[in-house]
Amino acid sequence: xxxxxxxxxxxxxxxxxxxxxxxxxxxxxxxxxxxxxxxxxxxxxxxxxxxxxxxxxxxxxxxxxxxxxxxxxxxxxxxxxxxxxxxxxxxxxxxxxxxxxxxxxxxxxxxxxxxxxxxxxxxxxxxxxxxxxxxxxxxxxxxxxxxxxxxxxxxxxxxxxxxxxxxxxxxxxxxxxxxxxxxxxxxxxxxxxxxxxxxxxxxxxxxxxxxxxxxxxxxxxxxxxxxxxxxxxxxxxxxxx
Numbered sequence: 690x691x692x693x694x695x696x697x698x699x700x701x702x703x704x705x706x707x708x709x710x711x712x713x714x715x716x717x718x719x720x721x722x723x724x725x726x727x728x729x730x731x732x733x734x735x736x737x738x739x740x741x742x743x744x745x746x747x748x749x750x751x752x753x754x755x756x757x758x759x760x761x762x763x764x765x766x767x768x769x770x771x772x773x774x775x776x777x778x779x780x781x782x783x784x785x786x787x788x789x790x791x792x793x794x795x796x797x798x799x800x801x802x803x804x805x806x807x808x809x810x811x812x813x814x815x816x817x818x819x820x821x822x823x824x825x826x827x828x829x830x831x832x833x834x835x836x837x838x839x840x841x842x843x844x845x846x847x848x849x850x851x852x853x854x855x856x857x858x859x860x861x862x863x864x865x866x867x868x869x870x871x872x873x874x875x876x877x878x879x880x881x882x883x884x885x886x887x888x889x890x891x892x893x894x895x896x897x898x899x900x901x902x903x904x905x906x907x908x909x910x911x912x913x914x915x916x917x918x919x920x921x922x923x924x925x926x927x928x929x930x
Contacts (some may be wrong), residue, residue, distance in 0.1 A: 691719055692728040692736075692820045694827055699734040705751035707833070712749045715741075728752055732826035735760040763826055764925045765872040767792045767847075770913055771879035772803040772833060777910040781877075784813045784910075786818035786829060788917040789925060790875075792829040800881035806833055840890055847872040849897045852916050854906065855882060856892070858899035861884045865923035868898045875920060877913045 693715075697706045707715075715721045721741050729751065730736045738756040743750040768790045770781055778795065785793050793815070795806050811830040819827040843849070848868055850861070852875070874892065883891065891897060902915050913915070921927045 690728050693762060694816045694820055695729050695731050697736045699731055699753050702752055703753060705729055705739055715749055730825050733760060736825055760825055763791050764789050766790050767874040768795055769794045769874060770877040771796045772801040773909045774803050776810045778806060779814055780910045781913045782814050782830060783818045784790060784914045786815045787822050788921060790828050790917060792831060794831040795833040796836045797833055798879050799887055800879045800886040808832060836887055842892060843894060847874055847896060849894060850875045850920060851891050851897050851899045852902050852912055853876055853899040855888060858901040861919045861927035862923050864898050865920060870924050875916045877909055880883045880909050
């Protein structure tokens, strides 16, 4: 089933606004015709079955008929990951969307090996992953932030799973089970690791839960996928699947 993320409100009979890229995808790639069904969602109104009402080379009209799934919240889990080079960062965003993260924030740290990130490209990857995986929302991809600023504004009540491979952290599943549920975030460092000052600042945070991801040194993208998987297995919506 074709699924598309759209921005406008969804209700029976309403027109669905599509981007030019979405029209080209439906017409040129999927070759839809009048009467075909497309599923649409906007992160607010659930998922709807829509029919193709009109189609031409440059335009396509979808009309929602019935809601097929009610809106459900994604796990209250945020991912903070140090800026890495573009291919690995794109993988992280894609897999974070697949694994249920609510947002992804790239971080500027002392040892980052990348200079920036294309939010437009990363957001497009997040949307595509959400469409393919059946999510009812799309994770927000935020502008890069400095680690010190993020720690300084850390919200009360949100625990932080700190993947700390330089210290005495215990196994991730044990630490997560002991800490329990509620709002969470995951912190992944750069491939050069956090500096001693950064690590001390993170460990000093009241909400921090240091964890180990095992005996091997993982690249940032592998570490992010592993951490998200462990959190989902211990505390996330996998338990109700």
